[in-house]
Amino acid sequence: MSVTNNVDTSENYDAQQTVEEIEGGDRKAPSANIEADYEASKKFSVSEIDRTEEGAAAAAAATAPQHEMPEPNIATSSPDTTGNPDDYKEMAADLGSARSNTSNVSDDLVKKALEKGTAAD
Known part of the structure; x- marks a missing residue:
């Protein structure tokens, strides 16, 4: 015979x-004073050590x-929208120098990209 405890x-x-x-x-029915409870909870939101310089450090x-x-x-600078390929070459060179450590873009690759696309007027 087993006894089960049903909580x-x-x-x-x-x-x-x-x-x-x-x-x-x-x-008596329980009552809650939410404002007083909230104010009391503020005391516990920061520990005593946190209120000192040592705690702040x-x-x-x-x-x-x-x-x-x-x-x-x-x-x-912002690029001019003239459609002049030289403007884009200059901008690509600026970007290439800014990202010299992280980029492997070569001048040939830039030239190929400029040949494939043109700026919309």
């Missing part, structure tokens, strides 16, 4: 019994970036 049944029974006691006036160290980020190269 759902006991929880439901306890909840039902509580409801009946409240309805019968034997027990620890937080800064924990959230500091692990690697240095390079500054982005931002284009300072």
Whole structure:
């Protein structure tokens, strides 16, 4: 013979019994003061150590970036839409020099690209 413990049944029974006691006036209904609870919770949102300089230094160290980020190269000029291939060659050369470490674009490849496409007027 095995005895099973059905938690759902006991929880439901306890909840039902509580409801009946409240309805019968034997027990006071629970109340919640949300504003007071919220204000009280603010005390626990930051630990005591975090309110000190030592805690601020620890937080800064924990959230500091692990690697240095390079500054982005931002284009300072915009191309003219004249359709002149020389403008695009110059722009491609500028991009090639800016990305010299990461790009394997050759002058021949740029020439082929310029031959295949033309700018829309």
